[in-house]
Amino acid sequence: MTEISIFSQNRPAGFGHAVYLCVDAKFFPFALFLANQIATKYPGRRFDLCLISAEILPDHPLVKAHDIRLLRIDSTAWASRLPSDDRISFAAYLRIMAPRLLAQDYERMLYLDADIFYQRGDLNRLLALDLQNRPVGAVRDMIQLRQPDRRPADFAPFKVPFAKYFNSGVMVIDTALWNQRQVTDRALDFAARNAPQLMAHDQTALNVMLRGDWSELSLVWNFEYNHQTMYFAAMFDVCLFHFVGRRKPFTARYGGFPRRFTDEYRAFFSTAFPEMVKHLQDGLAVRSHTREHVQALLFHLVNFKRFLPNDDRFQSDWDVLL
Secondary structure (H helix, E strand, O other): OOOOEEEEEOOOOOOOEEEEEEOOOOOHHHHHHHHHHHHHHOOOOOOEEEEEEOOOOOOOHHHHHOOOEEEEEEOHHHHOOOOOOOOOOHHHHHHHHHHHHOOOOOOEEEEEOOOEEEOOOOHHHHHOOOOOOOOEEEEEOHHHHHOOOOOOHHHHHHOOOOOOOEEEEEEEEEHHHHHHOOHHHHHHHHHHHOHHHOOOOHHHHHHHHOOOOOEEEOHHHOEEOOOOOOOHHHHOOOOEEEOOOOOOOOOOOOOOOOHHHHHHHHHHHHHHOHHHHHHOOOOOOOHHHHHHHHHHHHHHHHHHHHHHHHHHOOOOOOOEEO
16 A cells, blocks of 8 residues: 655644545635634534645635644655546545544544535534444435436446445545545555546545445535536525536636525635635626526426435435435
């Protein structure tokens, strides 16, 4: 196993549980937005907020204000072996490394992508959820929320049969079970050996390695929000919105994000990163993006019988399916 280690950190662990994000300097502002949301909206937290990176992150006063734990990982040996691109950077693989590196610090860890918006939810309780002797709790990826029996396309190159398939943007991790099953070593080694065939990078590797060995959580914990689901969102009491794909409320110009998202981003960035405000979107902009909204509405009309039955699969935030 190629070596990985903690290169530096600003403080030791303070709790036995952690919420962690893995970012590079490019996504640091958006990770800090989410960390700020959690720190301010959920003041009774009993977990560390951690930002993990393979590079030096910018200094920012909110790190100290919210007592965020910063960890820099030495993973140089993996940098040339694992595939990445302009959308999914090498930082994505740090989510796989962290449970092994921090096993002595944390019994439970909640991984969150930086393009997530915290709306509500008892994160202390989520971290303590009974995962039924599985190392990971996660939410099915969007394609299987519409077509539960669909075989993931990224399984095909590896001749892997059908299995439930999760989105790796939100994962509740039992660190002891994760390390007993050697998930870090197995997933990274698989990704390195099969780099050209990984359609979804770390997500493919994790799903192949954990096939049949993860617990399914309600989609309210990872509601994948894009033009295919944006109108369905009103039917679910969402905890964590995940802005999947290239369209984000904080990049480019696209009228797919209502003001409940864009206003909060604008308020945060106007003080924390004022130079970035010009890149933020400003509401649905229906007049200038009519075509996109019509296309989205038509997609919802065609797919509502596939997607909305997910409301019946979970009776509460805390249901777990095997």
